[in-house]
Amino acid sequence: MIDRNQETYQTPSLVxxxxxxxxxxxxxxxxLELLRDQLPTMRMxxxxxxxxxxxxxxxPLAGEYTGIxxxxxxxxxxxxxxxxxxxxxxxxxxxxxxxxxxxxxxxxFILFSFNGIDYVSGSDRLKILSEVAxxxxxxxxxxxxxxxxxxxxxxxxxxxxxxxxxxxxxxxLVMLGLLNIFNLETTRKQLETADYLIIKDESHxxxxxxxxxxxxxxxxxxxxxxxxxxxxxxxxxxxxxxxxELSTNFDMWFYYLCIVK
Numbered sequence: 521m522i523d524r525n526q527e528t529y530q531t532p533s534l535v536x537x538x539x540x541x542x543x544x545x546x547x548x549x550x551x552l553e554l555l556r557d558q559l560p561t562m563r564m565x566x567x568x569x570x571x572x573x574x575x576x577x578x579x580p581l582a583g584e585y586t587g588i589x590x591x592x593x594x595x596x597x598x599x600x601x602x603x604x605x606x607x608x609x610x611x612x613x614x615x616x617x618x619x620x621x622x623x624x625x626x627x628x629f630i631l632f633s634f635n636g637i638d639y640v641s642g643s644d645r646l647k648i649l650s651e652v653a654x655x656x657x658x659x660x661x662x663x664x665x666x667x668x669x670x671x672x673x674x675x676x677x678x679x680x681x682x683x684x685x686x687x688x689x690x691x692x693l694v695m696l697g698l699l700n701i702f703n704l705e706t707t708r709k710q711l712e713t714a715d716y717l718i719i720k721d722e723s724h725x726x727x728x729x730x731x732x733x734x735x736x737x738x739x740x741x742x743x744x745x746x747x748x749x750x751x752x753x754x755x756x757x758x759x760x761x762x763x764x765e766l767s768t769n770f771d772m773w774f775y776y777l778c779i780v781k
């Protein structure tokens with residue numbers, strides 16, 4: 521899983537794709553506004569920056585900004601894109617599973633956007649959370665997005681593909697067929713009961729293996745090292761405070777805000 525995903529993110533076509541992106545998602549805009557007044561005094565770590573989409577928005581505001589990605593090609597593209605960046609910005613090739621170059625208690629705010637944490641194995645995911653807790657100061661804000669298992673489970677239901685538009689129905693059913701073909705070992709029971717699953721979704725033509733997790737299970741992963749966990753809708757940027765709403769929410773991913781203990 522790890523090698524295939526990492527190789528995919530090094531392909532020229534994907535590097536070009538991510539370099540062209542420049543807009544924040546609504547939930548990312550939410551955290552920017554929440555921390556806007558504090559950012560000038562913060563050391564910020566931006567993990568998995570890709571082509572620099574979040575760099576463009578956060579680096580001018582942060583007191584000190586470091587962006588990392590495990591794809592050398594992505595970092596090279598970022599360095600070219602931000603060639604005139606100030607000395608308070610650093611862009612480095614680094615793997616979030618092992619950030620030994622950073623000392624303990626180094627950062628005030630850590631961002632890991634666009635579900636980057638979902639493209640490693642379950643055990644490596646825990647390594648990333650451990651490393652974030654290590655390099656983040658006590659009280660450091662950690663904000664990241666992750667795919668929602670409830671959302672992808674709904675995509676396997678053929679009833680959700682029907683539409684009064686016959687062409688749309690045809691396209692939806694074709695994509696459903698491909699989703700099933702690329703995930704032959706995934707059962708309906710697993711989709712309904714598992715805490716997390718590795719799914720090949722339609723992103724980049726089914727080339728990526730993606731970690732999908734239920735929000736309740738994600739909270740459990742965070743609790744040993746983080747506190748004050750909040751969840752935001754990626755589409756609206758609004759906090760989801762009702763547990764009943766959360767358990768029936770089919771957004772494809774959520775943003776999680778928590779504090780390093």
